[in-house]
Amino acid sequence: MTEQTHPVYKSKIISRLLKKMPSEVAESLSEEQLIAINKALGGRSWARHKVDMRGTISFWRSRFYFVILAGRDRRELTRLEEQISKATTALMLALFVTFSTLFGLLVLYLIKSALGINIFEHFSLGIWTWFKANILN
16 A cells, blocks of 8 residues: 555554555555544544643652643534534523513613502512612612
């Protein structure tokens, strides 16, 4: 097989796999097939990450490694993940609209009460009294 420039050819998984199979079979595999095989076997995709920190830490007699990766998720969502995402978005939107509506009604109620407007005689929610006692004073 001729040496290619794509990183899949430098993958340890693919290198070992190609060495174990007959050369005519190894040469017949396309780059696209090798990439798919590498991903299926858990090989690393070669996307660049905004944050890519790797290192080792020695602690007494042991060494530990760490990897911190962060970046935009470019994977396709499964149908279930898409449904969960849409449901979560709808729930967040509903909560935002509900909270905004209730807050707006509260502000309008406080303005109405501050102006001395009574819609129903001898009836009060007690919000204006609490607001005057705890917030304004």
